[in-house]
Amino acid sequence: MTRNQVLQGILELLEKLSDSELEALYNRLHDEDHILATGGGRFEHQDMVD
Numbered sequence: 001m002t003r004n005q006v007l008q009g010i011l012e013l014l015e016k017l018s019d020s021e022l023e024a025l026y027n028r029l030h031d032e033d034h035i036l037a038t039g040g041g042r043f044e045h046q047d048m049v050d
Contacts, residue, residue: 019043 017025019037026043027034035043 014022014025019039019041023035023037023043034046036046038044
């Protein structure tokens with residue numbers, strides 16, 4: 001497999017995640033820069049949420 005094939009396979013899996021699953025994955029990978037799913041496929045950095 002090429003690098004691009006691996007990346008494509010990962011992208012296909014990521015596209016299947018719900019917003020809450022994507023939020024959890026992002027936050028797990030980014031210790032100091034967390035996001036919050038705000039609905040409708042949109043996200044905000046937690047420090048910007050009231």
